[in-house]
Amino acid sequence: MQVSKRQFLKGVGALLAGVSVYGATRTPQADSLLQPEQESEIKYAMVHDENACIGCNACVQACREVNHIPEGVTRVKIERKGPFGEYPDQSYRFSRVSCQHCEAAPCVRVCPTGAAYIDKETGIVAVNSDRCVGCQYCIAACPYQVRYIHPETRTADKCDFCQKSRLAQGLQPACVEACPTKALTFGNLKDPESDLVKLLKRKPSYRAKVDLGTRPKLFHIQTIDGEIML
């Protein structure tokens, strides 16, 4: 018994040693999760002003064209609730559904390969499609249900603030540019002079499902028209 116990301990020791060696090869992209407060000058965020939004879906179209999103899936949706009130004084509520670029992103936490990651420079939550195996764990884990499998690449996809298409050229995201009523504002949360921060300081805003602790960076300015909803 003595011998077998010692053998057993030896075995467990070897197992632990193996695991810790493996630790050295850990994917670096997952690190951002462990030290979320790594300082960088830029942290992108977006505001959707539901008072200004008229539900025209120009953002959805622009995003589709610029980012080559095939039919059947989309990076952004405008959800319509209503009508509220009696004709002719009717109103609707429009709210944007797209990736919230969570600071504590559940999709990043669960991704087995590190394909879902937070870009340290910009705070953008992105997908490295070379690494994605399509396990769909991130899709199930995202409480905002904004991820999908891209029908062509067969990898996970979602809004990336146009990181690859327009930001790289120094332009604003396509949806922001396309919005006829300027309901969308994009900018750097860390820049007090940005339109984004000024807007957030001027108007009260809310974020979806904050109680889940995901710390989303998509802000909504609630419409004052229409129903009070519980």
Next chain:
Amino acid sequence: MSAFHFEGLVWHWPIAIYLFLAGLSAGAVFFAIMLKHFKLSHEAWHSPFVQAAAIIAPVAVFGGLGILVFDLTRPLDFWKILVFYNTSSVMSMGVLVLMAYQLVLFAWIACVFQRRITQLLGNRLPVANRLLSWLVKQEAAITGILVILAISLGAYTGFLLSALIGFPLLNNPVLPLLFLISGLSSGAAATLLGGVLLRGNPNGVEVRFIHGIEIPLILVEIGLLFTFFAGLILSGGQSQVAALNALGFGFWGWIFWAGVIGIGLTLPLAFNLWMKVSADRKFAYVAVTASFSLIGVFLLRNFILYTGQMTGI
């Protein structure tokens, strides 16, 4: 809302089968080890029940992994899960456990059936024989590690689901324990069923031993199910709605009450208690009881997976 197709459904029934098979494999190994350790020792390799477990465990875990790989949208990229990994991902850690588990599982099977394998090999492969006798010397270590890995594997399938914070029914600390215990009991049932099919004695020491553990296991499982739902209901809000919806009068409510509670737990428990007092166990009795347990656990996996995803907040 239909029972198998609804908005927000990400993981379908193949995943339920995977969850079922992983737990089954871990459970079969667990009981085979217990049988060898407490009852059979060096005679274990003779026992049809240990033989059944030695077949079921690897087949189930391979089948499960196969389903998992097949269910990826890019199955050919499966190797990336092995090369890259993410310490915060339950799936990454689970795949690690799965790999180690399979390795140690084969080592253990080799130890248990060493005499038979040596007989078969004769003098043809001296290297294999040397490896075998080396493995046998490490058997205690291998067994201990395999117990740890089997328990981790059993709980892992529960952790996999409980990491989904958007679903109150899944994001529940009792889930891994519930999956572990029900996985063990499905492993016990599969070992019994396989054993009697391999012409094991339905009244033998193995069946009596496993049945002895099965009663407390079923009781614990009922307790865990109760805790699971009581916890959800008492925490109120969306969790309460989710729990009551799942247990209500819909399709899944029937699956739960008739399938999981009725066929899966109550009947096997009743049979077991009844058999305690009566004398002989017959083939049909062992086979039917075991099948009921297996059906129950399989339905439980589906029930949790589907109702869980129905209740996103």
